[in-house]
Amino acid sequence: ETGVTQSPTHLIKTRGQxxxxxxxxxxxxxxxxxxxxxxxxxxxxxxxxxxxxxxGRGNFPPRFSGLQFPNYSSxxxxxxxxxxxxxxxxxxxxxxxxxxxNEQFFGPGTRLTVL
Amino acid sequence: xxxxxxxxGPLSVPEGAIVSLNCTYSNSAFQYFMWYRQYxxxxxxxLMYTYSSGNKEDGRFTAQxxxxxxxxxLFIRDSQPSDSATYLCAMSKFSGGYNKLxxxxxxRLAVHP
Numbered sequence: 062e063t064g065v066t067q068s069p070t071h072l073i074k075t076r077g078q079x080x081x082x083x084x085x086x087x088x089x090x091x092x093x094x095x096x097x098x099x100x101x102x103x104x105x106x107x108x109x110x111x112x113x114x115x116x117g118r119g120n121f122p123p124r125f126s127g128l129q130f131p132n133y134s135s136x137x138x139x140x141x142x143x144x145x146x147x148x149x150x151x152x153x154x155x156x157x158x159x160x161x162x163n164e165q166f167f168g169p170g171t172r173l174t175v176l
Numbered sequence: 177x178x179x180x181x182x183x184x185g186p187l188s189v190p191e192g193a194i195v196s197l198n199c200t201y202s203n204s205a206f207q208y209f210m211w212y213r214q215y216x217x218x219x220x221x222x223l224m225y226t227y228s229s230g231n232k233e234d235g236r237f238t239a240q241x242x243x244x245x246x247x248x249x250l251f252i253r254d255s256q257p258s259d260s261a262t263y264l265c266a267m268s269k270f271s272g273g274y275n276k277l278x279x280x281x282x283x284r285l286a287v288h289p
Contacts, residue, residue, distance in 0.1 A: 094277075169219045
């Protein structure tokens with residue numbers, strides 16, 4: 062069983078640029094959640110995708126957007142990058158996004174640095 | 177006030193010690209309570225999850241939930257240097273048909289030989 066993978070591992074961008082981060086979910090999982098983890102903090106929920114639709118969002122501005130593809134892989138896009146966007150971005154996949162507990166399996170993350 | 181509060185430490189203990197990690201929360205709607213371990217430059221991995229108040233044991237790890245006090249704990253017995261990591265408590269609730277995790281800030285633990 063292949064785990065959650067993310068690419069790239071590291072990324073350096075300048076303020077105002079746009080970035081796309083990618084995530085491949087674990088085999089058999091149809092739900093992907095994205096989290097932002099600033100240095101020394103716990104992960105913060107950005108949004109969740111289930112069956113290619115966003116079905117939940119945290120307190121992040123619209124310049125954070127995403128996609129989920131038919132194979133359940135996902136992208137996180139961030140426009141107009143700000144210095145505070147520097148963080149570890151984590152993708153987590155699970156079997157369903159609905160009304161029961163399903164373990165979220167995390168990928169290794171993409172470390173984004175905005176200069 | 178944050179929904180989940182966790183002392184960031186760091187906590188340094190000798191090998192073999194019993195470690196106690198704690199979180200408090202304010203939202204009584206939380207239904208599931210989890211502990212994740214995160215090694216440096218890695219993603220979090222689930223250690224344990226619980227649904228109800230009480231204790232749950234798995235090897236050297238015991239998770240405890242007290243819903244009346246809104247307090248959860250993780251105990252590590254016979255701690256090992258390989259337990260050195262950041263421990264994150266997380267809680268989940270269902271809102272609008274989806275399930276999100278709300279994490280504490282994490283406690284950094286160092287177990288020295």
